[in-house]
Amino acid sequence: MKTVNQKAWLLILPVVVCVAFSAILPLMTVVNYSVQDIISPERRVFVGTEWFKAVMRDDDLQGALWRQIGFSFSVLLVEIPLGIALALSMPAKGWQASAVLVIVAISLLIPWNVVGTIWQIYGRTDIGLLGATLEKLGIDYSYTGNSIDAWLTVLVMDVWHWTPLVALLCYAGLRAIPDAYYQAASIDGASKFAVFRYIQLPKLRGVLVIAVLLRFMDSFMIYTEPFVLTGGGPGNATTFLSQYLTQKAVGQFDLGPAAAFSLIYFLIILLLSFVLYNWMLRVGTAEKAGGTHG
């Protein structure tokens, strides 16, 4: 007979309280707002799923969602290959390695709104180096006037800010590959590309899963940089989801729709991350599972 001591539950009580206070209750508050119409602190009406329906039908929001998805996948498409390439070209040993690591990591230390400000000035055609140079080259560049320019500027800014993170992760992954692999490859007469394709890339899979997820989630939540740089404009070319949400919740004080939208936003990130994670993991395990029947 097993004796069950139910008092053990008391041991996890502090954690339950902390998590409830910091995560579950705030989330429930959002759920609460999302199903009510709050007219004034005293008057509220239960509206069921009405806000959800309204939000889903909102054209502006759908526009922001597609922009967001486009932006996040562009970020991944640029930052992941660029990060790998950077990591491959970084020195492995000696003082050069330390120096390069520090230089590469600098952009990661800069706060988001400072990054926005830096690029806001950098891209100005009157006093900014980038803007003025482009103008001198005869390119009609304006992140405040042209929506493609604005969108590209936000993308380049994100690449500038976050590619080093991918590079550092890949660099760590590369350093973890034992020398014997390179030696064996050299004895086998493998080309540089074969070494990358058959040794480095497979060994980087673990860190790449992390890098892709981090960059996906982070870029999907991007707010500060476009807010500082363009304020979401011109028009709404750089109005991404979180910006749209903030306009709704804080600007117009539409708490109901904003709360409903927050939940949908949360679910989208969860779903896409889940799909990405499982897909990347399957790419690896399919290779392993293939061994049992082959």
Place this chain on the structure above:
Amino acid sequence: MARIELDLAHAYKPAPRSDDDYALLPLKMDFEDGGAYALLGPSGCGKTTLLNAISGLIKPSQGSVKFDGKDVTALTPQQRNIAQVFQFPVIYDTMTVAENLAFPLKNRRVPAERIKQRVGQIAEMLELSGQLGQRAAGLAADAKQKISLGRGLVREDVKAVLFDEPLTVIDPHLKWQLRRKLKQIHHELKLTLVYVTHDQVEALTFADQVVVMERGRTVQVGSADELFERPTHTFVGHFIGSPGMNFLKARWNGRGIEVAGHTLSTQTSPALLAAAADFTLGVRPEYVSLVESGDPTALPVEVTQLQDVGTYKLLTARIGNEILRVRLDPHLAGPERGAQVWLKVTGAHTCYYGADQRLLADANPALAARVNA
């Protein structure tokens, strides 16, 4: 297949000054074509450095490496056309076993038909035929190590196969299987094999010739029998054998060998021992035996310990400051702890070492003749 001639030294630091700066002190060594060699020594003795100098993974800081008389010092491992198996199995995770085996041939642009044939042959030899279609990543360590070896063997013109402690990560019960496989391959393909290990059993069972190394030097090159019977250096006596050779401080007192105040008779030429004056007497625990008290070739000792190791009993005894270890028949009762017994130490198998720790030349002509024969 190739005869390998080494005449080199290597230091990882630039501008080495003292002997300690060298990973490999200057050495000259030849590996015969088709021979099986082992480089044996404790960690950090330079055996892996020597192996990498042969394979071309490092370029010796001085001297040269020759394959069949051709200087290959400046060539890469690929150009030298050697195969190397590392301590940890190196396989290409995303490839199948067959693709792994085919990889070196593919890189050398061998026709597909020929690749298929070679991979089939090698897989057959290594007993991997059933797993050719599997992903290599999912296999056990011993199968992976066989793949590493197979990637070397698929090249027909491979000059030598080098092993860097290849059995370290293999389960003990699979080690002997793999070792037997290696011997079999050596017999079938007549390749030059060089095998680095710190395990004397591995070295002695695998190789025709064992190179014993210590601190960047080669101490002795010989067959298992030579290393056991006639260690030319006290290090070899100590390192080979389990337990290692007994060493007793001795001197020639005009009448015989004096050990701990006791005089022993010997068949060894008195002139040689007299010339050395102070020397070290070395005798393997296997060749020390219990004898009648008063035997002129024996020492009176006090038993300090008797351990039953299973296949033999290990007796530890003391005389003065000297310790003696003896292997005894496990079926005999053996003396009690604290008992006084006589142990025979001088005889045909006893070796004598000078102040430089080296064997005194031809201390026993009869045995020297037997070993050289």
